[in-house]
Amino acid sequence: xxxxxxxxxxxxxxxxxxxxxxxxxxxxxxxxxxxxxxxxxxxxxxxxxxxxxxxxxxxxxxxxxxxxxxxxxxxxxxxxxxxxxxxxxxxxxxxxxxxxxxxxxxxxxxxxxxxxxxxxxxxxxxxxxxxxxxxxxxxxxxxxxxxxxxxxxxxxxxxxxxxxxxxxxxxxxxxxxxxxxxxxxxxxxxxxxxxxxxxxxxxxxxxxxxxxxxxxxxxxxxxxxxxxxxxxxxxxxxxxxxxxxxxxxxxxxxxxxx
Numbered sequence: 001x002x003x004x005x006x007x008x009x010x011x012x013x014x015x016x017x018x019x020x021x022x023x024x025x026x027x028x029x030x031x032x033x034x035x036x037x038x039x040x041x042x043x044x045x046x047x048x049x050x051x052x053x054x055x056x057x058x059x060x061x062x063x064x065x066x067x068x069x070x071x072x073x074x075x076x077x078x079x080x081x082x083x084x085x086x087x088x089x090x091x092x093x094x095x096x097x098x099x100x101x102x103x104x105x106x107x108x109x110x111x112x113x114x115x116x117x118x119x120x121x122x123x124x125x126x127x128x129x130x131x132x133x134x135x136x137x138x139x140x141x142x143x144x145x146x147x148x149x150x151x152x153x154x155x156x157x158x159x160x161x162x163x164x165x166x167x168x169x170x171x172x173x174x175x176x177x178x179x180x181x182x183x184x185x186x187x188x189x190x191x192x193x194x195x196x197x198x199x200x201x202x203x204x205x206x207x208x209x210x211x212x213x214x215x216x217x218x219x220x221x222x223x224x225x226x227x228x229x230x231x232x233x234x235x236x237x238x239x240x241x242x243x244x245x246x247x248x249x250x251x252x253x254x255x256x257x258x
Contacts, residue, residue: 002099002213003117003196004038004171006124008137010217010224011037011091017225022087022232029084031139032148035164036088038138039096040249045167046159054159057152062249066093067242070231073151077236081144086151090228093249098220099213101251106209114195119206120213122199127214134198135172140165174198 015023026033043058078086107113145161174197227244234240247253
């Protein structure tokens with residue numbers, strides 16, 4: 001996607017590169033900003049053991065050109081928690097569009113896709129010198145869920161709250177291998193989610209992937225502040241120029257009608 005920890009770390013590094021006013025807003029509403037860093041991935045954690053309309057909504061968000069999502073959001077000037085959340089969403093989009101094509105190219109299926117992303121989370125932890133649990137990157141209390149729901153048409157405040165709290169809970173579960181194994185066995189889905197678990201170490205091929213993803217991560221880090229600045233300047237204006245938001249979250253060219 002990349003995975004949750006990578007998106008979190010990317011956002012923290014972007015903070016120091018933001019214009020002072022935007023940085024102050026993101027820091028004042030750090031929780032909303034941090035949830036925004038997870039982008040539409042939150043919808044995949046709503047009852048992830050079965051197909052739901054919420055997960056389908058998340059898929060649709062990833063498949064459509066981002067301009068279709070961001071244009072309605074930017075038609076209105078955003079403030080406070082909503083603005084901080086929006087800044088986080090743009091961070092997520094920027095990293096996804098840079099990294100996703102590489103991940104898809106080197107994954108034969110979604111299991112390998114998730115494995116590469118989880119391995120890169122481990123790499124990011126080691127590179128940043130952190131030793132914190134991944135679920136801690138996702139706050140779930142003290143947040144303005146209504147402000148976040150405003151940016152997702154058709155999603156209620158309660159649904160957004162459920163998605164965020166579920167993501168935190170399931171990320172915790174993914175990193176408890178023994179408990180996860182039992183839960184998967186009970187659910188009749190043995191091994192289905194194991195590829196998303198944080199590995200203890202990287203294989204040589206995952207080390208190679210991580211080095212290449214580092215290059216793409218740095219590229220996204222250079223692009224992020226300008227994308228955020230561009231969107232901020234367009235808020236509430238007519239004839240918005242959202243060049244740079246044409247790709248979908250997979251880094252693919254997509255028709256706006258999709």
